[in-house]
Amino acid sequence: MLDSASVGDWDLDLATFEVRHSLRHDQCFGYCEPVKEWNPGVFFAHVHPEDREVVKARFRTRSRP
Numbered sequence: 001m002l003d004s005a006s007v008g009d010w011d012l013d014l015a016t017f018e019v020r021h022s023l024r025h026d027q028c029f030g031y032c033e034p035v036k037e038w039n040p041g042v043f044f045a046h047v048h049p050e051d052r053e054v055v056k057a058r059f060r061t062r063s064r065p
Contacts, residue, residue: 010038014059019043 008025012018019038026035029046040059047055 003024006024008022008028010019010021010025017040021035021038023034026033026038029035035042044052044056
């Protein structure tokens, strides 16, 4: 299904911020090679500047136990 839709898959552990992702995921963000350290900083660099603070606040809310 992911191949048919040409989308990648990823998973973010909100407790540890460990990210698992596919090459196709990285390609959706314009990378040709796998991103070794896909982390919140890399993610937020791809969020539109006007939306960044709202998205960061949502992450903080969701990551609380």
